[in-house]
Amino acid sequence: MRNGRSKLAVLAAIPLLAAACSNGDEDSGSAATTDTELSASLTGAGASFPDPLFQDWIYSYGNDVQQGVDINYQSVGSGAGIEQFLEQTVDFGSSEEFLGEEELAAAADARGCEAVQFPVVFGSVVIAFNNPDLDGLVLDAQTIADIYSTEITSFDDPAIAELNPDLDLPDDEIVPVHRSDSSGTTAVFTHYLTTEVESWADEYGEGKELDWAPGLVGGQQNDGVAQGISQNPGGIGYVNQSFAQEAGLSVAQVVNADGTPIEPTLESTIAASEEADVPDNFQFAIDDIGGDGYPIAGTNWIFTYTCGYEQGAADAIIDFWTWALTDEAAQDVAGELGYAPLGDELTDRVIAELEKTNSENGDAEGAEDDAEGDDADAEEGADEE
CATH class of the missing domain: 3.40.190.10 (Periplasmic binding protein-like II)
Structure with missing residues (x-):
């Protein structure tokens, strides 16, 4: 249970981790990220709980996947991470406590659009x-x-x-x-x-x-x-x-x-x-753990917004977290550090939620285009009359 023995227990469980992360496709990890070369500089802040894992992910992603994306994650604690996210001084926040309804309302009021939150790892x-x-x-x-x-x-x-x-x-x-x-x-x-x-x-x-x-x-x-x-x-x-x-x-x-x-x-x-009941809004706790489960288990959430990013930054946010959640090597690193994966079905749900990042920017542009088209049709109809 001490460092050496814990490490052996973790490494022995890596095949279990790989099986839990597999989507039945041998190339599922690398296929999850875009082939487009991205360029962005991102800042995240929050929980120290996942910091060892996040730093490893960030290094690997920036060196091996998207060299044009620079990510700076500041391990300042969940409370400070939520505060900085709500103040919009970072591109994404991180916490072991999900955003409640008051915090979600505050985020929407400040940004002018809804916040997105999703789990990325258990520990x-x-x-x-x-x-x-x-x-x-x-x-x-x-x-x-x-x-x-x-x-x-x-x-x-x-x-x-x-x-x-x-x-x-x-x-x-x-x-x-x-x-x-x-x-x-x-x-x-x-x-x-x-x-x-x-x-x-x-x-x-x-x-x-x-x-x-x-x-x-x-x-x-x-x-x-x-x-x-x-x-x-x-x-x-x-x-x-x-x-x-x-x-x-x-x-x-x-x-x-x-x-x-x-x-x-x-x-x-x-x-x-595996005993967690995860609702559609991803607001949950892991309680009353029995069986072979360790009883003090938590979740790390990531927070983004549905608007307000430059598209390059939004693409990089989506690509990085998709890679982290689906790349086999990234998930193996998580296991080596003692973090547990989300599982196939939950991963699919999380990626669908993640892809809402900056989605209202596109909707707004589309709405403007539709409105312009409707106005043109109306004018054309008036001329014909």
Whole structure:
């Protein structure tokens, strides 16, 4: 479960990832992008949760697919990403929390057209430690909530010992680390605790930002939390799986809805994502995960607009995300980093939604052409009369 072993588990699951991404066409990945040479400079901002994957995708796309497209993705946190998207200072936004109705209305008012949002990847939020002796420690929602509310303050607490009868637990003081910025990872983590633990829901609730219990350590973005865990003896925190892998942190098994302790792996993340009920508006959460699924799983959404882009920029946005979602090598990289694919049917739905990007620009031009044609027909009819 530590970095090396997690990596082996992920790599062993790559054939499963490839099968999940396949559309039954061996060339489906490369065929998804245009043969036209594109030229654009794009800026995106938002979640740190998918940043390792996005940076890899951006590098590969710019070097191997469309050399004329430059993409700068700024890992600033989901809250800042949504803010910058609504302020229209970036071409696309990213978050682990979807845009709600108020945010969609604000986007439409500011831009003069509708926003588009769609999921691009699933990932697990893991509970990580800097103590290798705790690798594989079993926790459940109640013990995690009690740690973050400071009801549990040491690793040998009776509640943790009950879940780990075969482990010789240290009496080290627990130092919980949380996100100090507006964070989609926090939204996923606290949504899980809120749906599973009534006392947490009553006292703390869920969201991208929280009024945490006193005495906790804060960190900026996922890498800041990983750093906070590593630098504090007894550190424990919640981060995306890829950040735990990169930092070489130990991770907990978390008891799911069926009472089974589950290790966060690519396979268990895929199992969790398959239980998601994804509506037409793509506003959903992954809840009540049982079976082989890891219970703290989240989604990353991308946000664009249906108008206001230069066509070259819109073409590049559509092409890049189509490539990322369908190219076999791109999806293999996702698996290596612990992210789970969308699956065939959902990918098709997402690409259809993605293609609405800048679509109202074309509709508006078409409407003007139709109107001009109608006026000409009317004038011609009047002359004949």
